[in-house]
Amino acid sequence: MTTERRQTPRLRSLLGARARYNQKRTTLDCVVRNISDGGALIVVPDTVLLPADFELEITQRQRCYHAHVRWRTGTRIGVSFEAEDLAEGVAASETDVAMRLRMAERDNARMKSRIEQLTEAG
The missing domain is CATH 2.40.10.220 (predicted glycosyltransferase like domains)
Structure with missing residues (x-):
């Protein structure tokens, strides 16, 4: 054992x-x-x-x-x-989530703009 x-x-x-x-x-x-x-x-x-x-x-x-x-x-x-990973893990993941959220919001705005362009052209 x-x-x-x-x-x-x-x-x-x-x-x-x-x-x-x-x-x-x-x-x-x-x-x-x-x-x-x-x-x-x-x-x-x-x-x-x-x-x-x-x-x-x-x-x-x-x-x-x-x-x-x-x-x-x-x-x-x-x-x-390493111990520093444990302390930085929460902050790093929060920063990563914030960055991914901004990218998603930017992509969403681009898609909305493209949808408007397509509906006006049709």
Whole structure:
């Protein structure tokens, strides 16, 4: 029986993700099998050499974490997230939501304008 050493429990998941490193010039697609506020278990397609520190982008969560490799076993890699990600996560996601809202409002205004043009021409 193994002893749970994590501070927060992990939730099982099946999320597509991308590991970015080498100043974001190199990416590697992976799968997040479980995740918590403090870390995750990722699975990479092959036993690749991933650096000890990298960015983990999870598109479905619209988040990017600074990850640190804690352990590896074949294609499975356990990572922890830097504490600053946890504090900045709320502010970053709020900023992202505000930016996406502005873009949606701009697109909506363009569509309304185009609809007016089409109804006047017809």
